[in-house]
Amino acid sequence: xxxxxxxxxxxxxxxxxxxxxxxxxxxxxxxxxxxxxxxxxxxxxxxxxxxxxxxxxxxxxxxxxxxxxxxxxxxxxxxxxxxxxxxxxxxxxxxxxxxxxxxxxxxxxxxxxxxxxxxxxxxxxxxxxxxxxxxxxxxxxxxxxxxxxxxxxxxxxxxxxxxxxxxxxxxxxxxxxxxxxxxxxxxxxxxxxxxxxxxxxxxxxxxxxxxxxxxxxxxxxxxxxxxxxxxxxxxxxxxxxxxxxxxxxxxxxxxxxxxxxxxxxxxxxxxxxxxxxxxxxxxxxxxxxxxxxxxxxxxxxxxxxxxxxx
Amino acid sequence: xxxxxxxxxxxxxxxxxxxxxxxxxxxxxxxxxxxxxxxxxxxxxxxxxxxxxxxxxxxxxxxxxxxxxxxxxxxxxxxxxxxxxxxxxxxxxxxxxxxxxxxxxxxxxxxxxxxxxxxxxxxxxxxxxxxxxxxxxxxxxxxxxxxxxxxxxxxxxxxxxxxxxxxxxxxxxxxxxxxxxxxxxxxxxxxxxxxxxxxxxxxxxxxxxxxxxxxxxxxxxx
Numbered sequence: 001x002x003x004x005x006x007x008x009x010x011x012x013x014x015x016x017x018x019x020x021x022x023x024x025x026x027x028x029x030x031x032x033x034x035x036x037x038x039x040x041x042x043x044x045x046x047x048x049x050x051x052x053x054x055x056x057x058x059x060x061x062x063x064x065x066x067x068x069x070x071x072x073x074x075x076x077x078x079x080x081x082x083x084x085x086x087x088x089x090x091x092x093x094x095x096x097x098x099x100x101x102x103x104x105x106x107x108x109x110x111x112x113x114x115x116x117x118x119x120x121x122x123x124x125x126x127x128x129x130x131x132x133x134x135x136x137x138x139x140x141x142x143x144x145x146x147x148x149x150x151x152x153x154x155x156x157x158x159x160x161x162x163x164x165x166x167x168x169x170x171x172x173x174x175x176x177x178x179x180x181x182x183x184x185x186x187x188x189x190x191x192x193x194x195x196x197x198x199x200x201x202x203x204x205x206x207x208x209x210x211x212x213x214x215x216x217x218x219x220x221x222x223x224x225x226x227x228x229x230x231x232x233x234x235x236x237x238x239x240x241x242x243x244x245x246x247x248x249x250x251x252x253x254x255x256x257x258x259x260x261x262x263x264x265x266x267x268x269x270x271x272x273x274x275x276x277x278x279x280x281x282x283x284x285x286x287x288x289x290x291x292x293x294x295x296x297x298x299x300x301x302x303x304x305x306x307x308x309x310x
Numbered sequence: 311x312x313x314x315x316x317x318x319x320x321x322x323x324x325x326x327x328x329x330x331x332x333x334x335x336x337x338x339x340x341x342x343x344x345x346x347x348x349x350x351x352x353x354x355x356x357x358x359x360x361x362x363x364x365x366x367x368x369x370x371x372x373x374x375x376x377x378x379x380x381x382x383x384x385x386x387x388x389x390x391x392x393x394x395x396x397x398x399x400x401x402x403x404x405x406x407x408x409x410x411x412x413x414x415x416x417x418x419x420x421x422x423x424x425x426x427x428x429x430x431x432x433x434x435x436x437x438x439x440x441x442x443x444x445x446x447x448x449x450x451x452x453x454x455x456x457x458x459x460x461x462x463x464x465x466x467x468x469x470x471x472x473x474x475x476x477x478x479x480x481x482x483x484x485x486x487x488x489x490x491x492x493x494x495x496x497x498x499x500x501x502x503x504x505x506x507x508x509x510x511x512x513x514x515x516x517x518x519x520x521x522x523x524x525x526x527x528x529x530x531x532x
Contacts (some may be wrong), residue, residue: 084464088511110464110471115481124464131468132511147511165472170493176506177469184468184508192472239473239480 007104008076009048010159012282012307013188013217018275019282020303021078021190021219022046022294024070026061035066039073041291045298047306048076048105050190050284054085057117064098071102078161079103082111087127088136092146095137099156107161107190108133116239131184134162138185162186164218166203167196167242175206181216188217190284194270195243204279213279220274223286224293225263228252264297271301311431312340312404313438314347314424316355323362325421326400330369332359333396334423335389335411336376337403344438346424347402349376355402355423371396380407386414393418446516446523452504454495459512461488467509 012019022042027034035051042049049070053063067077079098081091095106110130114122128136136147137160144155162181166174178189194200200220207213225231228251235243247266254262267285274280283301287293298304316322326332334352342348356372363370375392377385380403393399393411398419401408404426412420428440443460450457459465463481470489473480477490496502516523 110466113463113473113481115463126465127514128511129464129466129468131508135508163472168470168472169474169476169487170470170490173469173489173493180468180506180508240471240475 005157007048007159009078009105012047015307017307018303019217019219020046020298020306021048021050021282021284022291023050023052023284023286023288024066024291025052025055025289026063026066028058028060030061032069035061035069036073038291039070039075042294043073043075044306045295045304048078050078050080050107053080053082053109053111055112057084057112057114057119059118064094064101064103067098067103068101076105077103078105078107080107080109081133082109083126083128083130083133084111084114084124087125088147091128091133092136092140095140095156095158096152096154099158100154104157105159105161106137107163108137108186109163130162131180134160134181134184134186159187160185161188161190163192164189165192165240166200167192168240174203175210175212178207178212179210182212186216188219188281190219191221192240193221193223193286195247197270197273199242201277204277208279217281218279219282219284220270220280221284221286222267222270223288224260224267224290224297225251226290227256227259264293264300267297268300271297311343311429312426313344313428313430314341314404314426316346316351316402316424317422319358319362322355322400322423323359326359326398327368329397329419331371331395331397332400333373333375333392333398334400335380335402337380337401337407338376338378341402341404341424344432351402352376381410383414386410443517446518447513452509453492454499454501454504456488456491456495458488458492461491467512469505
């Protein structure tokens with residue numbers, strides 16, 4: 001298994017293409033059809049699919065199982081892995097298992113705090129943080145060793161990703177943190193949803209000046225807004241989300257039945273800006289429970305066809 | 311100090327209802343300082359329980375006593391006679407005190423009257439905040455005197471998560487983001503290099519992950 005070590009996403013990025021990834025949330029249940037239906041919507045539109053790991057701390061089908069369903073359909077999965085629920089022993093075990101099942105990409109995260117989820121009475125783990133997880137995956141791959149230094153019989157050759165939020169505070173530490181993530185092992189970065197382009201560009205400029213855009217591929221995150229209500233809700237309630245007033249006003253300025261189309265228009269404008277921005281290597285589309293729109297966005301952005309998977 | 315909070319009266323009442331001779335045993339150190347289990351709280355709780363049981367028509371004798379510390383044998387022995395003449399002990403000490411009493415008086419049922427919450431400080435009158443987890447390997451020198459193990463909801467060792475906004479924690483907008491505090495302090499101290507590079511994963515053995523901890527001091531053995 002997994003003899004051809006480089007995955008599709010890595011190849012697209014290394015060939016200098018503008019990569020497209022999308023997010024795909026597993027179901028709150030054991031019904032594989034849900035993930036298969038989402039996979040059908042995304043097939044042919046993206047280079048790889050992020051499969052979330054109990055996002056917003058709501059219990060769902062495991063990311064790894066959902067990744068395998070997608071991989072069987074010919075989609076390339078990105079295994080999201082958070083340090084909230086598993087200690088270093090479980091994480092290393094799952095990384096090896098994931099590679100053995102044909103998963104070639106990972107996104108290493110700390111994870112949403114369980115206080116936001118459906119089971120806030122749970123105990124969290126946080127044995128290690130996302131920085132440590134990145135280093136762990138890199139060491140397993142490059143040195144073929146686990147965290148104890150034990151030589152592995154088969155090293156998982158993951159393409160390693162991390163998240164960055166240019167909109168969180170303290171702003172001046174955001175680029176230092178990005179540098180630390182790249183130093184720890186991140187080869188590509190997916191950002192938080194971009195609505196505040198000036199702030200994103202300021203962060204990007206700082207990253208570029210530090211030489212970081214040469215060391216890792218930056219994929220800008222976008223989420224199409226469905227309504228003014230959604231924009232206001234996200235601005236007020238989603239931690240680390242920066243939606244400027246003018247974006248909210250723009251969504252309010254169109255009739256309700258045209259709001260979703262306006263949201264997609266904003267999204268396309270952002271993608272166009274990202275394609276022109278020096279140091280951006282792709283876009284990550286987070287159409288939350290709205291995967292059907294991804295194809296339309298990618299096509300309207302002129303990003304179809306996607307490069308053939310070799 | 312160890313901060314504790316008295317349990318609700320209804321819970322305490324239910325947990326002691328089966329006894330007719332009860333000793334309420336206060337502790338004169340940490341829990342006194344945080345107004346949960348010193349002699350004043352013992353007196354108030356005793357009156358409240360007497361009244362509550364009287365309303366129910368139940369007869370109960372309640373004795374009050376406070377010792378300096380329930381975690382040291384020297385002081386615990388001052389309560390030995392009172393413990394012997396009652397059916398049960400309602401201890402207002404922290405969990406360590408409750409267990410120390412239980413281990414020394416095999417015959418006496420010991421019931422906790424407070425919830426032991428954390429190691430913290432009195433930030434201002436009426437507000438106690440957690441500052442230390444007793445993790446056994448203090449890293450405050452690296453982090454400018456602000457503990458990420460205790461004060462970051464995700465125990466992050468390498469910088470703030472994406473939820474830090476306007477200096478506040480995403481988990482509770484009333485709580486300062488520990489990482490904002492760390493960065494502000496290190497900047498003021500000119501020590502930002504402390505956190506600029508990768509910081510290794512923690513060894514949790516000293517924190518209790520290796521089982522109950524013991525501290526042996528040969529120099530104090532008599």
